[in-house]
Amino acid sequence: MIDINPDIEFKKEVKRLSNSSLNECMQCGTCSVVCSLAPDDSPFPRKEMIWAGWGMKERLLVNTDIWLCHQCGDCSTHCPRDVKPADVFSAIRQITYRHYASPKFLNTILSKPIWLPVAILLPVIVILSILFLAGTLEIPEGTVNYSKFFPHAWLNGSFGIITVIIYCFAISGLIKFRNDLKARYHDAKAQKGFYRRFMTTSNEIVLHSKFSTCSAQKSRKISHLLVFYGFILLLIVTGFAIIATLTHNYPFKFTNPVKIMGNVAGLMLVTGLGIMIINRLFNKINYGNSNYSDWLLIISFFLLVISGGIVELARFMNWYYAYHLYFFHLVCVWFVIFYLPYSKLGHMLYRTIAIGFAKAIDRK
Amino acid sequence: MAIPHSKPALIVGGGISGITTAVEIAEVGKEVVLIEQKPYLGGNVIKMNNYFPKLCPPACGLEINFRRIRQNTRIKYYTLTTLLEISGEKDNFSVKLRSAPQYVKDNCTACGKCVYVCPEERPDELNYDLTKTKAIYFPHEMAFPAKFSIDDRYCKKGSCNKCVEVCEYDAIDLSAKEEVFFLEVSSVVFATGWKNYDAGLIDNLHYSDFKNVVTNVEFERLIASNGPGRDNLIRPSDNKVPKDIVFVQCAGSRDENYLPYCSAVCCPASLKHALSIQEKYPDSRIKIFYIDLRVSGRNEDFLNKVEENRNIELIKGKVAKIEEVGDTKNLIVEAEDILSGKKIKHEADLVVLATGIVPSDATLNLNKDQNGFLTEIQKEGIHAVSCCKKPMDVSSSVKDATAAALKAIQLTG
Numbered sequence: 001m002i003d004i005n006p007d008i009e010f011k012k013e014v015k016r017l018s019n020s021s022l023n024e025c026m027q028c029g030t031c032s033v034v035c036s037l038a039p040d041d042s043p044f045p046r047k048e049m050i051w052a053g054w055g056m057k058e059r060l061l062v063n064t065d066i067w068l069c070h071q072c073g074d075c076s077t078h079c080p081r082d083v084k085p086a087d088v089f090s091a092i093r094q095i096t097y098r099h100y101a102s103p104k105f106l107n108t109i110l111s112k113p114i115w116l117p118v119a120i121l122l123p124v125i126v127i128l129s130i131l132f133l134a135g136t137l138e139i140p141e142g143t144v145n146y147s148k149f150f151p152h153a154w155l156n157g158s159f160g161i162i163t164v165i166i167y168c169f170a171i172s173g174l175i176k177f178r179n180d181l182k183a184r185y186h187d188a189k190a191q192k193g194f195y196r197r198f199m200t201t202s203n204e205i206v207l208h209s210k211f212s213t214c215s216a217q218k219s220r221k222i223s224h225l226l227v228f229y230g231f232i233l234l235l236i237v238t239g240f241a242i243i244a245t246l247t248h249n250y251p252f253k254f255t256n257p258v259k260i261m262g263n264v265a266g267l268m269l270v271t272g273l274g275i276m277i278i279n280r281l282f283n284k285i286n287y288g289n290s291n292y293s294d295w296l297l298i299i300s301f302f303l304l305v306i307s308g309g310i311v312e313l314a315r316f317m318n319w320y321y322a323y324h325l326y327f328f329h330l331v332c333v334w335f336v337i338f339y340l341p342y343s344k345l346g347h348m349l350y351r352t353i354a355i356g357f358a359k360a361i362d363r364k
Numbered sequence: 365m366a367i368p369h370s371k372p373a374l375i376v377g378g379g380i381s382g383i384t385t386a387v388e389i390a391e392v393g394k395e396v397v398l399i400e401q402k403p404y405l406g407g408n409v410i411k412m413n414n415y416f417p418k419l420c421p422p423a424c425g426l427e428i429n430f431r432r433i434r435q436n437t438r439i440k441y442y443t444l445t446t447l448l449e450i451s452g453e454k455d456n457f458s459v460k461l462r463s464a465p466q467y468v469k470d471n472c473t474a475c476g477k478c479v480y481v482c483p484e485e486r487p488d489e490l491n492y493d494l495t496k497t498k499a500i501y502f503p504h505e506m507a508f509p510a511k512f513s514i515d516d517r518y519c520k521k522g523s524c525n526k527c528v529e530v531c532e533y534d535a536i537d538l539s540a541k542e543e544v545f546f547l548e549v550s551s552v553v554f555a556t557g558w559k560n561y562d563a564g565l566i567d568n569l570h571y572s573d574f575k576n577v578v579t580n581v582e583f584e585r586l587i588a589s590n591g592p593g594r595d596n597l598i599r600p601s602d603n604k605v606p607k608d609i610v611f612v613q614c615a616g617s618r619d620e621n622y623l624p625y626c627s628a629v630c631c632p633a634s635l636k637h638a639l640s641i642q643e644k645y646p647d648s649r650i651k652i653f654y655i656d657l658r659v660s661g662r663n664e665d666f667l668n669k670v671e672e673n674r675n676i677e678l679i680k681g682k683v684a685k686i687e688e689v690g691d692t693k694n695l696i697v698e699a700e701d702i703l704s705g706k707k708i709k710h711e712a713d714l715v716v717l718a719t720g721i722v723p724s725d726a727t728l729n730l731n732k733d734q735n736g737f738l739t740e741i742q743k744e745g746i747h748a749v750s751c752c753k754k755p756m757d758v759s760s761s762v763k764d765a766t767a768a769a770l771k772a773i774q775l776t777g
Binding site: 026027028029030031032033034038039040041042043046047078079080081 | 618622681705706
């Protein structure tokens with residue numbers, strides 16, 4: 001006997017985020033067959049569709065298969081009832097990281113467009129307060145030097161503290177997610193040692209191998225690779241920059257290898273994000289329904305990279321509005337980096353845990 | 365009191381519904397004109413191997429109907445004839461009809477000498493183009509009217525003339541022209557029927573790519589004793605008898621991408637096919653993949669009979685992928701077995717797609733619903749009946765046709 005304890009609010013939220021008419025699913029299993037990633041034994045997404053229709057929240061939030069899906073959209077294209085399993089999976093993933101992430105008010109302000117002003121005001125107020133405390137809350141005179149506006153020590157110190165706080169919350173959410181997975185799949189025995197599990201998981205992520213098995217167009221893999229590696233590269237460059245503010249004369253010259261790396265990463269991100277935006281706008285059949293979270297991430301990320309480039313240019317050109325742009329850029333940084341565990345970018349964390357766990361229980 | 369001259373009712377379409385409507389009207393003493401665009405009456409049922417649930421052949425019912433037509437002088441029928449226009453109001457319609465050239469005249473005795481001399485071939489529409497006939501051909505064994513026909517897309521006419529030379533009865537006129545004529549009728553009944561959904565449109569089932577993927581209507585011919593394999597069931601790629609056969613229910617049906625509705629006849633039809641195969645080849649193995657088995661009423665007993673057969677397996681789960689095995693031309697069908705939650709990959713000799721019913725192409729500008737079916741009442745005095753109105757099995761069509769006869773009679777004075 002299956003004990004069904006429907007969570008109607010959960011079901012409504014899935015429907016809202018996915019724009020899917022869940023109950024029209026007739027359980028034919030077309031989706032499970034056309035999915036190139038679904039395993040032969042209890043394939044997805046057919047079973048998840050009926051669980052979603054029945055509001056079985058626990059089964060769906062604590063679930064490896066939700067994260068084995070790479071959103072290629074083959075299931076939605078072939079679905080006889082147009083119930084969009086790919087979008088339903090995407091919605092469940094969003095609900096999952098919202099469920100595990102804390103503090104909850106950060107989830108709330110990022111969940112709906114109506115809260116967007118609050119989501120913007122928060123970083124604006126915090127950054128202005130830091131500038132006030134640093135005593136630099138005014139536009140400096142003379143040639144553009146961002147450290148005159150936001151001293152390096154204050155920037156690195158304050159943003160560093162916020163990063164530590166946010167990611168402590170994130171890690172506690174991830175640990176809870178992993179513990180729940182362990183409890184749910186307690187029958188499954190660990191098949192592989194930690195080292196092999198780690199290697200296969202990171203291999204899969206580094207190579208984006210699952211993307212290639214989806215029969216959707218190539219541009220999805222290319223754009224995601226560009227964004228993924230652009231992002232990693234920029235994180236590395238930022239790390240260098242923080243160290244350089246302590247040891248070297250920062251900012252770097254335009255010809256400095258680290259600077260070149262940063263600019264290449266920026267170009268990779270602009271290209272990748274550009275392809276994603278175009279596909280989401282004009283190729284709805286393969287890309288499915290783009291909801292608020294999709295657009296919030298993709299637009300804030302795009303603005304982050306564009307404003308970063310302009311801020312760099314403004315310094316060389318000695319523009320009057322350089323500091324305003326720099327402030328805008330910092331708000332974008334906040335959106336992408338500090339909102340990461342609560343936004344769609346949270347998939348970087350939760351998917352990694354879920355894929356690693358799937359490897360551990362030998363779920364391919 | 366003078367009896368007003370009564371105008372006939374016009375029945376468009378000579379399938380089982382049109383024939384039924386025509387004989388029911390005529391047998392209460394009213395005049396009927398029955399037109400059919402093909403050279404023979406009988407429509408789709410003539411191509412059926414048997415009917416569900418009794419597994420009896422359609423021939424006997426048709427035979428009785430053909431006799432009723434032959435014996436009743438009130439029925440006039442025109443084959444190779446289509447309706448071009450309707451004007452006027454109920455009780456007083458004027459219809460414009462077009463008869464294609466009648467190359468073979470009514471004095472044809474069906475002796476068959478012409479076939480031996482004819483050098484041209486045509487794909488046999490009766491067998492869904494799986495076989496060929498000569499350009500001059502006898503449509504099928506029990507063709508009514510019992511005369512030969514010439515397919516003018518393939519006949520070389522006067523430049524060949526061989527059939528004319530050999531015919532002892534002077535029954536062939538290769539210079540025959542089409543005729544357009546007008547009739548005054550009291551009412552019009554559309555019994556234009558159906559065709560099966562175009563399986564080539566369903567991209568993941570590869571009907572157009574793989575030879576051994578056939579439709580359910582083609583299967584009617586393949587298993588029929590007067591079909592391409594004669595007494596044997598054969599598969600198209602190598603004419604061998606398939607022993608492992610898969611039926612794919614809802615091929616295109618109940619699917620927003622293809623045919624959004626359920627035709628309700630494909631489920632009992634596949635059960636019928638499975639039992640017919642078992643009757644002929646008891647060692648064959650059959651799998652029927654379905655979403656839901658839609659069999660109601662007395663067909664449920666029929667389903668019980670199928671379930672008792674150990675060589676027929678009913679699997680809940682839709683086939684969504686078909687691959688061809690290179691050298692054997694066998695097929696691997698893939699579905700999720702919903703009840704066990706495991707993917708099934710099964711290799712079969714022959715795959716039959718249970719395609720649904722779509723209305724025949726209508727030549728006139730008629731009122732249709734969102735799926736292209738004719739609405740029942742086109743205007744007062746013009747009705748649609750049976751499968752051109754909605755999907756139906758044969759027995760429901762016959763009942764609907766009888767009802768349509770009554771409506772037509774009420775207008776014939």
